[in-house]
Amino acid sequence: MTIAMLLDMARGAYGDRVALGSRSGGGLSYEEVGSRVASGAAAIRESGAERVVFVGVNGPAFPVLLFAAASAGVPIAPLNYRLSADQLRGQIAQLGRALVVADTAYLDTVSGVEGVAGLVSTEDWFAASATPVEGADPFTDLDPPDVDPDATAVLLFTSGTTSAPKRVILRHSNLVSYVLGTVDFASAEEDDAILVSVPPYHVAGIGTVLTNLYSGRRICYLPNFEAQAWLDLVRSEQITNVMLVPTMLVRVVETLGGKPADAPHLRSIAYGGARMPGKVLEAALGAFPETGFVNAYGLTETSSTIAVLGPDDHREAFASDDPAVRARLGSAGRPVPGVEFEIRDDAGTPVGVGEPGLLWVRGEQVSGEYEGLGSVLDAEGWFPTKDGAFVDADGYVFITGRSDDTIIRGGENIAPAEIEDVLGRHEKLRDVAVYGAPDDTWGQRIVAAVVLHDGETATVDELRDYVRGKLRGSRTPDEVVFLGELPYTPTGKLLRNQVAALVADQAESVGS
Known part of the structure; x- marks a missing residue:
């Protein structure tokens, strides 16, 4: 069984139900998606491509391309469109004879790579998928028997936050196991809809396509995240489910400014991809009191989610006075089946x-x-x-x-997250990152880089005393440095190695 079978099953079960886009007009039904996938798969085979590369933002073209590549038995590699031209071309060159599908905005950026099977705009490719390829049956089995379930389905480059990016192999069998172990077929109601804000090159961007189409849930996309636009779309499309990375939820909470979200149809907020600041999560639970929260922990190498902290866990922990139960809000939950x-x-x-x-x-x-x-x-x-x-x-x-981030100070192992969790609750701080810097006496010293809320002021001693009052003395930062912003990847991962560079640059500019 390949991932294309998941769509084939959904097409047979849901037919005219809207699969992608708005229900009010312009959306594609499951039958239409299946027809486009059949045409796209035939075109991919005809191109002779050994890989399919996608460089673009979220939208209905991506799920069609994902399943078309799967049906053709060709691995797909969604790339980070935010990379430089040299980085993108370098990654494409690693992928051999590839059919490159890129948004018009990125065509010039990725052109000129030798050995590719072709270069086409996302817009042209998607438009062409609406026309059946000569000799291709739009009602054909989307899971042909000549595609090996153990073959590579998706190639994802790691973010490279701690080392050079590597190409993670996700086989059909890995992804199908993930879907079957975490989602019940046809479990969504006809009015259910998910708003996807994570990009295609993130493993969650792959997982949300597979699990939601398999369950029968309509998928809406917000290509470029902006908090107010996200709130407006949640309300206008009567979205029932969302998936966010923590930095996105931070912006939503800030935009709400302490007010309730007024999103009566929203039943589930799933978040993951990076650590969630405790005070942000608590503010979000207050802003969305009728919404179930799900913390989904996973990695690219694990085909997405491997542990879940579910809605009941969130509610119980949020309402509890027991410190041990309350602490579960900071956990990844429990392992998923399998x-x-x-x-x-x-x-x-x-x-x-x-x-x-x-x-x-x-x-x-x-x-x-x-x-x-x-x-x-x-x-x-x-x-x-x-x-x-x-x-x-x-x-x-x-x-x-x-x-790799563990601080070893005087022979004691210290997790930066422990200190970040405490400082992150200080009312004057908007963001914090903790790391270890070389020290002749202790081996490493603890450095806390903090970002103040607009209009706030704080002293180093005030923040050090705050930590000392809640943790052992050995956890007190040796240094506190004030920055204007912390560096993150577009999917919300803190670039901790760049924080040290920012601190060093600031010290150098002050000393010069």
Whole structure:
């Protein structure tokens, strides 16, 4: 079974139900999507392409292209359109004989790469998919038997926040396992609709297409996120489900300014992709009191979500006076069906409840494989996430941050997230990042880079005392540096290595 079968099943079940776009006009039904996919798959085969590359923003063309590539048995690689021309061309060159489909705005940026099978605008490709290719049956089986379920379906470049980007291999079997393990077929009501704001090159952008079309939920897109536009679309399209990265939810909460969201149809807000500041989550829970919140934790190498903190978990923790229960708001929840978690120490030995270590995961949806580099799974199929974590007595998993980010001060391991969680609740601070800097005495010293809310002032001693009053003295920042903004990827991941560079640049400009 390939991912194209997921659409084939949905087309057979939902027929004329709107799959993509607005219900009020211009949307595509499941039958129309299936017809376009059949035409697109025939065109991809005809091109002789060994890969399909997509460079563009979200929109209905992407799901059609994703399933067309799958039906043709050709891997698709959505690229980060925000990269420089040299970076994009370099990534395309790594992908061999590829059919490059790019938004008109990016055609010149990606042109000139030798060895590609063709270059076409997204707009032209999508328009052409509406016309059946000669000899192609629009009602054909979208999951042809000659496509191997263990073949590569999607190639995603890692964000490269801690090392050079690698090409993650997601096979049909990985993605199908993820969908079947997390979503019930035909579980959505006919009026259900999801607003997708995450970009196509993010694993969540792939996952939302597969899970929502499989469940029968209409997909609407907001190509370029802006908080007020997002709120307007949620209201006008009567959106029932959304998926956001934390930085997006921060902007929504700020735009609401403490007022209720007035989104009566919105039943579920899923968030993930980066750590969620506790005070932002609590403000969002207050702004959307009738909406269920879902924290979805996953990685590119795991085909998206592998742990979920569900709506009931959020409500119980938000309402509880028990510190242990309340703390679950900061957890990733529990593993999804079919995925196993194990916390190991540095020697690879599993640790007990509450003990910190590194998170290893195993399951059919876990790839752990990189093109040109091979698999990093151990002999028993476990994948090293490189995320620090611990599990509480009730099985809730707490992610403490990347192992590479751990600060070793005087021989003591300190997770930046522990300090960030405390400083992040200071009423004067809008954002915070903590990292370790070299120190001759302690090995590393703790540096906190903070961003104040507009109009606020604070002193270094005030913030250090605030941390000291809530954590052990060894967790008190040695330095506090005030910045105007912190650097993030477009999908909300903090670029911690760039924070240190910003601090150094600021110190140099002050000293000069």
